[in-house]
Amino acid sequence: MTRSILIQPLQLGSLILQNNVILAPMAGVNNTACRLIHKRAGAALLYSEMISANGLIRAGSKTWELVDHAEEERPFALQLFGDDPAVLAEAVRRCQDQADCIDINMGCPVRKVIRSGAGSALLRDPAQVSRIVRAVRQACQRPLTIKIRSGWDLQQLNFAEIATIVQDEGADALILHPRTRCQGFGGQANWNHFAILRPHLQIPLIASGDIFTAEAARHLLTQQLCDAVMIGRGGYGNPWLIRDILALNHPAPPAPPSLAERGQTALEHLELNCQLLGERQGCLDIRKHLCWYARGIDGASDFRLQVNSCQSLLQLRHLIHHFFLRDRP
Numbered sequence: 001m002t003r004s005i006l007i008q009p010l011q012l013g014s015l016i017l018q019n020n021v022i023l024a025p026m027a028g029v030n031n032t033a034c035r036l037i038h039k040r041a042g043a044a045l046l047y048s049e050m051i052s053a054n055g056l057i058r059a060g061s062k063t064w065e066l067v068d069h070a071e072e073e074r075p076f077a078l079q080l081f082g083d084d085p086a087v088l089a090e091a092v093r094r095c096q097d098q099a100d101c102i103d104i105n106m107g108c109p110v111r112k113v114i115r116s117g118a119g120s121a122l123l124r125d126p127a128q129v130s131r132i133v134r135a136v137r138q139a140c141q142r143p144l145t146i147k148i149r150s151g152w153d154l155q156q157l158n159f160a161e162i163a164t165i166v167q168d169e170g171a172d173a174l175i176l177h178p179r180t181r182c183q184g185f186g187g188q189a190n191w192n193h194f195a196i197l198r199p200h201l202q203i204p205l206i207a208s209g210d211i212f213t214a215e216a217a218r219h220l221l222t223q224q225l226c227d228a229v230m231i232g233r234g235g236y237g238n239p240w241l242i243r244d245i246l247a248l249n250h251p252a253p254p255a256p257p258s259l260a261e262r263g264q265t266a267l268e269h270l271e272l273n274c275q276l277l278g279e280r281q282g283c284l285d286i287r288k289h290l291c292w293y294a295r296g297i298d299g300a301s302d303f304r305l306q307v308n309s310c311q312s313l314l315q316l317r318h319l320i321h322h323f324f325l326r327d328r329p
């Protein structure tokens with residue numbers, strides 16, 4: 001495959017994405033402000049944080065807040081989790097007007113989610129996966145993606161079986177994070193699982209897991225291991241990863257962002273966060289992001305300490321200016 005066709009439009013059912021670089025759903029990280037930053041870097045599709053189907057049905061206002069998004073975020077996918085086909089289908093009916101795409105989470109390893117029978121607990125019950133995808137497919141008028149892990153543990157690597165069910169029940173794409181539930185985020189994502197799966201799938205395969213550099217994305221796409229790449233932790237404080245992946249079509253990679261660019265983006269992220277969450281919550285939530293923006297820069301550990309004691313927008317603006325935008329020797 002030649003360089004020029006690595007980045008290309010991706011069709012998910014009736015939805016045609018401008019390119020095949022997608023931002024991952026990440027609870028507690030990828031809120032609207034963060035998603036907008038990655039959208040502006042070129043991500044073709046943004047996923048919401050995972051949202052409880054039960055919470056949507058019980059009309060929990062906190063849960064419905066997770067459905068909110070800016071018009072600029074579109075095309076926008078809502079990711080739901082749950083264990084009950086009827087509840088998931090009903091939740092989809094109620095929220096799909098506010099989404100361009102629906103996803104069901106079958107990969108979350110968090111204990112509380114597992115105990116409720118949702119997330120990656122579903123991988124141990126292929127018949128329930130089938131019932132869920134069937135019910136949701138019937139209810140869903142939007143493109144439908146399903147996000148899975150490779151299996152429960154290394155002894156139960158059933159991603160191929162689950163993927164076949166998902167495809168046969170009518171999903172429009174499969175997202176695979178090739179770790180098991182029991183691996184959590186340890187070790188390495190096993191990209192070999194993409195190689196095993198892709199030849200058997202007619203629907204697009206979206207690769208998630210350890211894509212930290214544009215070269216990693218190049219490898220996955222040139223080896224035809226997937227149709228699209230999904231950026232998760234690699235995007236922490238680094239929307240330039242998406243820009244760099246999109247530039248794989250170009251002969252030369254873009255220059256790394258200057259300190260000033262990093263500072264400007266950190267400021268933009270801060271301002272968006274405070275507009276959307278209010279100053280108090282916005283300043284608290286941005287702390288981790290600012291620490292990520294500062295990674296690898298001289299003085300980052302002092303900056304982190306200062307960020308974590310800052311309470312106001314004004315203080316944070318000042319800190320960012322001082323750290324990123326002042327003249328450095």
Ligand SMILES: Cc1cc2nc3c(=O)[nH]c(=O)nc-3n(C[C@H](O)[C@H](O)[C@H](O)COP(=O)(O)O)c2cc1C
Binds near residue numbers: 024029050232
């Ligand atoms: C903090 C955090 C939150 C996450 N939240 C979600 C989520 O809400 N829904 C989901 O399907 N996956 C979630 N994931 C998994 C990611 O979407 C992704 O599949 C995983 O991190 C592997 O990709 P990466 O190595 O690029 O981070 C989360 C991961 C992290 C680290």
